[in-house]
Amino acid sequence: MESSILNRWHWASLLLVLSVQPVLAQGSPVGDVWSQPGIIGTIILLVIVMAGVLVLAIARLGGVLNKLSTPLEQQQNETFEETVANLTTDQLDQILERRQARSYQLTGRELGSEQRPQDEKGLVSHVTTDMHAPLVAEKKHTLRYGKVEPALIRLIAAYLLSAAFWLVFGTAIGWYVGIKFVRPDIDHVAWLSFGRLRPVHTNTVFWGWSSLSMLGLGLFVVTRTSNTRLFSYRLGWLSLGLINACLVLGTLCLMNGINNGGGEYREFIWPVMALFAIGLVISLYNFYQTVAHRQIEEMYISNWYMLGALSWVIILSVIAYLPFYQNGLGETVIQGYYMHQGVGMWFMSFTLGLVYYFLPMSLNKPIYSYSLGVLAFWTQLLFYTLIGTHHYVFSPVPWWLQAVAIVFSAGMFIPVLAGTTNFVMTFRGSGKHVTSSYSLPFLAVGVLFYFTGSVQGSMQAFRFTNVVWHFTDFNVAHSHITMYGIIAFLLWGCIYTLVPRFMGREPRQLLVGIHFWFALLGLLAYIVSMMIGGTLKGLSWLDGEPFIKSVVLMAPFWVWRAIGGTLMLLSHFVFAFNLYEMLLKSAPASEASSVPHLNNTHHVAESA
Amino acid sequence: MWLNLHKNHRLFLGLAAGVFLLLSTLIAVMPAFSVQNNNAPLPDASPTNAEIQNGLDVFVSENCMACHTQQVRNIDMDKTWGGRPGIPADYARNARLDNLRATPSVLGTERTGPDLTELGERQPSEDWHYLHLFNPRSVVKESIMPAYPWLFTTQSTVGSYDKELNVPAEFRQGITGHIVPTERARQLVAYLLSLKQVDLPDGQSPAFLEYKKPKPAAGSGTASGEAVLDGAALYAQHCQACHQAGGEGLKGAFPPLKGSPIVNDANAEMLVRIVLQGYDARAEYAVMPPFAQKLSDAEIAAIATHERSAWSNRAEKVTPELVRQIRAAIETETTQ
Known part of the structure; x- marks a missing residue:
């Protein structure tokens, strides 16, 4: 038994970490593992990561080797003595003169004067004299935008604060649900039981956190890129109210055992979900009218994605909730379509639209290629719409649907590559920008996960990988890579870009750093444990072992998931606090002009 | 230039929404109609009744579908869960629960717990199910399934129609009276026991596809050629x-x-x-x-x-x- 576990570990590590072991059986029922496209692709993705690490390691190593290869000291001394003996007096004088010149030192007062320093054009935004061992490197500060209508700021702030509330609430529930895998008897309360809380977690983070922050950021983008006012503030508030009402009612329903039927992400019964749909119809109208009243000729690409996503999610919800074709397996066909499109056609599309605005804006340069964005838009629409059934591979759902889903899952490489290329090329040459900013790292991580997460998802649809990974915790890892690694990170990047600009108040950089690292490390612990555990689980099933063994073997991975989840949850509290500080704190910290401060330090320096 | 999508927002939105609607109709609505309409329960399927239907209601309320699938896929490893791969007819009776709630999504997408397709055959004991629902760990030590004590009540006396649970002392949680299932627990168990795969009329069934874990180099197996069963x-x-x-x-x-x-x-x-x-x-x-x-x-x-x-x-x-x-x-x- 011991050896079989070791064996499986070995196999899993082969799958997950690149190593060279070509001796695997030929002609076994599925053929060589290495000929499985899904496996090959997953390994290639890992190779990309490994290659990056390797480049870094080689650069480091090269430096060390360089130092080691300097000539021997003795040899150096001999050459030196020989050279000195052959010098003429002129040359010696020159050298002495040079030596004196080189030992010249500034007194430190050359640039000083008795005048007070002035900053007439307001170029100095921040001065610090405390140079003693800062905990983290200081990042660049953000300057306030020109004029933004206060009414718009209030509306966006309300969206973002609602979103932050649902993030903290939804992930606290998710965290608690994760704990239940480790301690199933932690409570015996009906409305806190796993089955009821799980959809509360998914629905609140989907419709509450992601959707509301997307819409809030979108309100800014649509007005800016249309160079006009928002069509109607009142409609904006109405939409926000309806969506929040939907979430409160939906959460209460689910906890009381009123579940629409358990189809993932449509657990809210229709009267509750109708509030959300109406909210979105109102938002679409509001966005569309704003675009229609634009003061420039062309629609910016962001508006394509946002208007598209809003119209798609409305059509999607209506199709998902209409009952006429949902008896028997009809329900399953719709469920596959709905749960995938919900992610791809709403969250992913809308968020991409936001990135097409906020990434160029924070890098202060245009997007690399407008046309690639257009290509990605149409291919996303064509391919993504067709792949929902890949959640039901090998099920009794008609095989042609499954085949179409698998084929177009592979087709998804096109929009993903187009999008990634566009973002990476926009980033190119701005590495310094990223390291000196507190918002850009979020966008960079989001783009990295956009590529790896999407491609990994496509590979999971392949038949062999599906056999190993379907039904296991690997799926849970994938959904967290996408909804968290991609969507949440990109949204955070956008929020940290936008809010300091229109509020003129920045978050504390140390706290943004804590948010970033806790979220990232937590996510990594989460997905790595679920991927390894999920693979082991799938292999255990393939081996025909008793089911309970696959439960037992998951125990340590569920503990690691809980640890990762704890870090993630902590980071959300920090994020909520940062948002509170930027949006609500009454005494704006950086509002006060920095010039008097500069003068003070000048005097301090003088007297020292 | 009315054809310019960058400038004509009405055309743009109409096209984006129209293409999506068209594709959705082709990939989701029409296939859904087709599988719904070309379907009927198998002739040997036993009739359902109100108690089983109410049991499904409890099953959905507690969202058991979050962890339990009800689909035997046509791959080798799913033989554990049923004698034949599932076919659309197995789900023909699945319909809307009521005016508020949709058709339950019983196929599921995650197998945190075992598949339930054949639960009624695999575990036909009512007593086992009651104990298991009261606290799964009273019968399966390693289980991580939630306990459902709210489906049970405590009585000081037991009538002849009551089914008393013999809950082991460590799982009684200090309850001194007699633990009996509520009506909802009885309905749920009736539903669980009704879960059985129906034989196909001709006795034939679709084949399972062979998907096995690739074994490291042949020759290291047992000498007899036939694996020793564990x-x-x-x-x-x-x-x-x-x-x-x-x-x-x-x-x-x-x-x-x-x-x-x-x-x-x-x-x-x-x-x-x-x-x-x-x-x-x-x-x-x-x-x-x-x-x-x-x-x-x-x-x-x-x-x-x-x-x-x-x-x-x-x-x-x-x-x-x-x-x-x-x-x-x-x-x-x-x-x-």
Whole structure:
């Protein structure tokens, strides 16, 4: 038994970490593992990561080797003595003169004067004299935008604060649900039981956190890129109210055992979900009218994605909730379509639209290629719409649907590559920008996960990988890579870009750093444990072992998931606090002009 | 230029929404209509009733679908969960619960717990289900399923129609009265017991696809060419949920195998017969299902051998040949 576990570990590590072991059986029922496209692709993705690490390691190593290869000291001394003996007096004088010149030192007062320093054009935004061992490197500060209508700021702030509330609430529930895998008897309360809380977690983070922050950021983008006012503030508030009402009612329903039927992400019964749909119809109208009243000729690409996503999610919800074709397996066909499109056609599309605005804006340069964005838009629409059934591979759902889903899952490489290329090329040459900013790292991580997460998802649809990974915790890892690694990170990047600009108040950089690292490390612990555990689980099933063994073997991975989840949850509290500080704190910290401060330090320096 | 999508927002939105609507109709709505309409329950499917329907209601309320699938895929590894791959007809009866709630999504997408397609056949004992729902760990030590104590009530006296639970002391949570299932628990269990795969009319079934874990280089297998069956693993899979890992059973629910005279009898015929035919002769214990259709002679022999040598039991091996003879004997008895 011991050896079989070791064996499986070995196999899993082969799958997950690149190593060279070509001796695997030929002609076994599925053929060589290495000929499985899904496996090959997953390994290639890992190779990309490994290659990056390797480049870094080689650069480091090269430096060390360089130092080691300097000539021997003795040899150096001999050459030196020989050279000195052959010098003429002129040359010696020159050298002495040079030596004196080189030992010249500034007194430190050359640039000083008795005048007070002035900053007439307001170029100095921040001065610090405390140079003693800062905990983290200081990042660049953000300057306030020109004029933004206060009414718009209030509306966006309300969206973002609602979103932050649902993030903290939804992930606290998710965290608690994760704990239940480790301690199933932690409570015996009906409305806190796993089955009821799980959809509360998914629905609140989907419709509450992601959707509301997307819409809030979108309100800014649509007005800016249309160079006009928002069509109607009142409609904006109405939409926000309806969506929040939907979430409160939906959460209460689910906890009381009123579940629409358990189809993932449509657990809210229709009267509750109708509030959300109406909210979105109102938002679409509001966005569309704003675009229609634009003061420039062309629609910016962001508006394509946002208007598209809003119209798609409305059509999607209506199709998902209409009952006429949902008896028997009809329900399953719709469920596959709905749960995938919900992610791809709403969250992913809308968020991409936001990135097409906020990434160029924070890098202060245009997007690399407008046309690639257009290509990605149409291919996303064509391919993504067709792949929902890949959640039901090998099920009794008609095989042609499954085949179409698998084929177009592979087709998804096109929009993903187009999008990634566009973002990476926009980033190119701005590495310094990223390291000196507190918002850009979020966008960079989001783009990295956009590529790896999407491609990994496509590979999971392949038949062999599906056999190993379907039904296991690997799926849970994938959904967290996408909804968290991609969507949440990109949204955070956008929020940290936008809010300091229109509020003129920045978050504390140390706290943004804590948010970033806790979220990232937590996510990594989460997905790595679920991927390894999920693979082991799938292999255990393939081996025909008793089911309970696959439960037992998951125990340590569920503990690691809980640890990762704890870090993630902590980071959300920090994020909520940062948002509170930027949006609500009454005494704006950086509002006060920095010039008097500069003068003070000048005097301090003088007297020292 | 009205054709310019960058400038004509009306055309743009119409096109984006129109293409999506068209594709959605082709990929989702029309196939959904088609599988809904070209479908009917299998002729042998047993009729449903109000109690089972109400049980499904409880099943959905507690969102059991979050962890339990009900689909036997057409791949090898799913043979554990059913005798044949699922077909659309298996789900033909699945319909909207009421005006508020949609068709339950019973196929599921995650198998945190076992598949339930054949639960009624695999675990036909009501008592087991009640204990398991009250606290899963009272029957399956390693289980992580939630406990559902709110489906039970405590009474000071037990009527003749009440079904009292023999909950082991450590799981009673200080309850001193008699623990009996509520109506909702009875409905839920009725639903769970109704979960069975229906045989196809012609006895034929779609084949399972072979997807097996690739084995490292051939030649390292057993010399005999036939794998030796692991009786302990088979026991864990088919018997342990009731008779427990240590063979001690559960008082008042499932008889112990450890030290059992039937298990330790020099003549294993009675033991093998019970495994093949099932057993329901003793009122104080729950019903045991028959395994004749589910396990091969070699598998039953391996399990019986394990039971006769594990724990403190000491008895002779059981050969597949013996199981084959007893199976044949039973067949002639029943056809006569």
